[in-house]
Amino acid sequence: MNALDVINAWVDGYDSFYFFLPDGPYGRPFDNQYSIDKIEMDEVGLNIYFKEGVVFCFYGDVEVMEDYDKLIISKFTKFKFEDVSEAARYYDYGEVILTRF
Template sequence: MKPRELVEQWVKKKKSFYFFLPDGPYGRPFDNQYFIDKIEDTSDGFDVIFTDSLVLHFTGMPDVVDEGCNLLISKFTQCVLEIKGNKSNSYDYGEVALSGF
């Protein structure tokens, strides 16, 4: 199964989310909660698109591990956080953790 499909399956079972980037949490966990509009394939990976004009763009074929409440995404070529269409942070290492409720 493709990484995007694994992420999509996990997201369908949850309602709201927060996430941790390789350098720490985005916002305050439990205080800042986000909703995912969709997950799309791209020419070089996939995007996780949140309602607040936030996008996590993953390139490559990352590993995706379901830990129940958390989904761990690692071994990506690059992960870019976009806020309102502007590149905010970029990572070529580490792990992104989606936490869902």
């Protein structure tokens, strides 16, 4: 399975997610929950859109690993984190971890 298939299978049947960025948690776990709107791959990489206005843009080929209720996305060449309430953040190393509820 490619990264898109792994992620789609992992989120199937779940509505609430929380995430950790490469530099740590984003907000408070369980206080901040997000819903995935769509997941797509394009010529640049992988994009995950959340209904709350958050967007993950992974550039390059990523590695996706499942660990129980966590999904670990790593080995990107660049990661862009967008939230409508603040300026975009960029990372060139680390992991992004999604947790499902």
